[in-house]
Amino acid sequence: MSTTETMPLAKALNAGLRRALATNDRVLLMGEDIGALGGVFRVTEGLQAEFGDRRVLDTPLAESGIVGTAIGLAMSGYRPVCEIQFDGFVFPAFDQITTQLAKLTNRHEGTISMPVVIRIPYGGHIGAVEHHQESPETYFAHTAGLRVVSPSTPNDAYWMIQDAIASSDPVIFLEPKSKYWQKGEVDLAERALPLHASRLVRRGTDVTLVGHGAMVTTLLQAAALAEAEGTSCEVIDLRSLSPIDYGPILDSVRRTGRMVYAQEAPGNVSVGSEVAATVMERAFYALEAPVLRVSGFDAPFPPAKLESLYLPDPDRILEAVDRALAY
Structure with missing residues (x-):
């Protein structure tokens, strides 16, 4: 059954x-x-x-x-x-x-x-x-x-x-x-991961994409578009924001040499800021480019008609991927 x-x-x-x-x-x-x-x-x-x-x-x-x-x-x-x-x-x-x-x-x-x-x-x-x-x-x-x-x-x-x-x-x-x-x-019978484990969602070789919640779907969309253009993106779902499981993230960055973090929240003093800083500290010599962040803007969430301009989409993530590859 x-x-x-x-x-x-x-x-x-x-x-x-x-x-x-x-x-x-x-x-x-x-x-x-x-x-x-x-x-x-x-x-x-x-x-x-x-x-x-x-x-x-x-x-x-x-x-x-x-x-x-x-x-x-x-x-x-x-x-x-x-x-x-x-x-x-x-x-x-x-x-x-x-x-x-x-x-x-x-x-x-x-x-x-x-x-x-x-x-x-x-x-x-x-x-x-x-x-x-x-x-x-x-x-x-x-x-x-x-x-x-x-x-x-x-x-x-x-x-x-x-x-x-x-x-x-x-x-x-x-x-x-x-x-x-x-x-x-x-x-319904067996859990895949413990509560505070990060999850490797998609394998890739060129850039590591990291995010949480709804942004994981957007990262996968960006990775699919990047693949069509010849860029291989690895995607990691953070799952836990406190504590953070850095193992899969650091392993990935040491393979790809580049990382982009994406989130809906404003970028200033954010979860993405913390992940970026920690990766820079713990995997500095593996990085070929600075860790880049894509986020909501440092402003109150806008009216509904403007939300598509505020929220990160695949195009904004791909622009960050291009910048990371340009270093």
């Missing part, structure tokens, strides 16, 4: 959440409209009907209250999974996440754990209004005490959400909302 099923990323998350709820009765879901409605993106659809409204809770519109309640539940032995409806709505809960959730284990010298998952749909490409298309990952990756991950495929979504829920540390789980409807194969 086949253990592989093709499904969109949103359904893979739903299946992963369902399995976590069924496996551990201390797991519960919390968020605005996640119960009867199934969430804005229907990621939790059907779960309240299956597990009841004491396991899948519709909360008031109060992100700080959601996370604060989750912290108390975690102290009492539960494993709460909080949904933040859109990326830009996380900031009312920012204080709870960065000054309480991230620090409580350290404050108590490891005697308590904080198994809380904060699910955040993030990123652009959906033509939404202000506060609905942001990329806040750097704030959380910079905060000691938080784990930060982002799946780019349905298979990763299915396994990573379960691994995040099983973690004893708080996990910021960033879901690329533009990929909720992108289908892929999910192996």
Whole structure:
């Protein structure tokens, strides 16, 4: 019997959440409209009907209250999974996440754990209004005490959400909302990688392309276009933004001698900045060109009609590839 099923990323998350709820009765879901409605993106659809409204809770519109309640539940032995409806709505809960959730284990010298998952749909490409298309990952990756991950495929979504829920540390789980409807194969029996491992997606010989979340699809598109022009690009999916698994990245750069990092978030003081700096430090003598970055601009996310000008596309990535090869 086949253990592989093709499904969109949103359904893979739903299946992963369902399995976590069924496996551990201390797991519960919390968020605005996640119960009867199934969430804005229907990621939790059907779960309240299956597990009841004491396991899948519709909360008031109060992100700080959601996370604060989750912290108390975690102290009492539960494993709460909080949904933040859109990326830009996380900031009312920012204080709870960065000054309480991230620090409580350290404050108590490891005697308590904080198994809380904060699910955040993030990123652009959906033509939404202000506060609905942001990329806040750097704030959380910079905060000691938080784990930060982002799946780019349905298979990763299915396994990573379960691994995040099983973690004893708080996990910021960033879901690329533009990929909720992108289908892929999910192996329901065996995980491919641990939670914090980078993933080699495509082999190449000339330039290493690195990114996370929705940007991985864009990198693969750029690699296909580059191949048609005679350039071989290797693609690596970061998957985990904190901690970062540099092994596959450094191995790749030592083979290709060149690297381009692409992200939707602004470039200033970003995850891409950190990866670029670390690669320059740890693989300097293998590099034939500086590590280059392609990012959103250092400006607020624009209105929907202008998002295509703001977000990196294959052409901008290929321009960086050409610059790297020109050195």
